[in-house]
Amino acid sequence: MVKITWITGEPPKEMPVRQVYAIAFDDNGRVLLKCEKKSKGIVYGMFGGTPETFDKDRIDTLKREFMEEANTTLKDPIYLVGYQKIEGDGERPTYAQLRMVALIDKIGDKKPDPDNGEIYDRLLTTPQRAIELLNWGDCGKAQILEASKIAQEKLGLVLGDVADKIL
Numbered sequence: 001m002v003k004i005t006w007i008t009g010e011p012p013k014e015m016p017v018r019q020v021y022a023i024a025f026d027d028n029g030r031v032l033l034k035c036e037k038k039s040k041g042i043v044y045g046m047f048g049g050t051p052e053t054f055d056k057d058r059i060d061t062l063k064r065e066f067m068e069e070a071n072t073t074l075k076d077p078i079y080l081v082g083y084q085k086i087e088g089d090g091e092r093p094t095y096a097q098l099r100m101v102a103l104i105d106k107i108g109d110k111k112p113d114p115d116n117g118e119i120y121d122r123l124l125t126t127p128q129r130a131i132e133l134l135n136w137g138d139c140g141k142a143q144i145l146e147a148s149k150i151a152q153e154k155l156g157l158v159l160g161d162v163a164d165k166i167l
Contacts, residue, residue, distance in 0.1 A: 003087040006139040011083050011096035018086075020061045021048030022100040023130075023147035024074060029159035031130040031144070032104060034069065035121035035166075044123070044133040047072070048100075049115075062100055068115065070122055071108035078102070078154055080147055084139065101147045103155050107167060122167040127159060 011017060023046060024032045034045045049065040051058070059077045066072045080099035087094045110119050125133065127148045134140045151157045 002089050004139055005085045005087075006082060006142050007085050008082045010081075011085070011098070015085075016093070016095045017051060017058070017083075017098055018092075018095040019048060019050055019097040020058045020065070020100065021046045021097065022062050022066070022074065022077060022102045023080070023144060024066070024072070024102045024104050025147075025151045025155065025157055026104045026107075026124055027157070028124075028162045029126070029151065029157045030124040030162055030165070031127055031147075032070065032072065032107075033123045033125060033130060033133060035123050036118075037121075042121075044130075044135075046134075058098055058100070062102070069113050069120060071111050072122075073105040073108075074102040075105040076103045076155060078150055080143065080150065082143065082146065099143055099147070101150045101155070103151075103157075110167070124165040124167065126161060126164075129164065 034047050036043045047066050047070045051061040055061040062077055066074055078101045080101050084097040112119050127144050131141050131144045
């Protein structure tokens with residue numbers, strides 16, 4: 001069984017970083033979520049993915065993944081100062097999933113993800129609603145709350161109660 005733990009700080013140097021995701025905000029303080037249609041209904045997630053050898057750093061990985069999956073450009077990505085420690089994922093040794101905070105620059109039209117051909121719906125929603133839709137428990141709640149704090153303090157956003165927008 002996979003065990004996921006939210007840890008504040010940088011992952012240890014010996015722990016591989018297998019994924020980089022962002023809690024990305026628009027100018028109205030809404031969070032961009034990925035909407036995947038599954039047999040059990042819509043499953044919400046964040047955009048991001050796996051570092052490739054040609055990525056120069058975690059920000060490069062993040063920007064590339066957002067373009068591939070969401071046709072969205074980001075500005076001002078900031079490390080969330082935390083990561084999810086993933087243990088018990090099959091034969092893989094323990095690894096880290098980094099979390100970043102970013103401001104959305106531009107959202108383009110939907111297009112297929114070059115990795116799998118999927119075209120994802122996108123939802124802009126309040127941080128509180130994102131916590132509910134992601135349904136990641138205390139671990140997810142801690143991430144969204146910390147990201148919201150950083151968005152206000154470092155990106156200068158005002159988080160309000162703006163209506164959802166499906167893209």
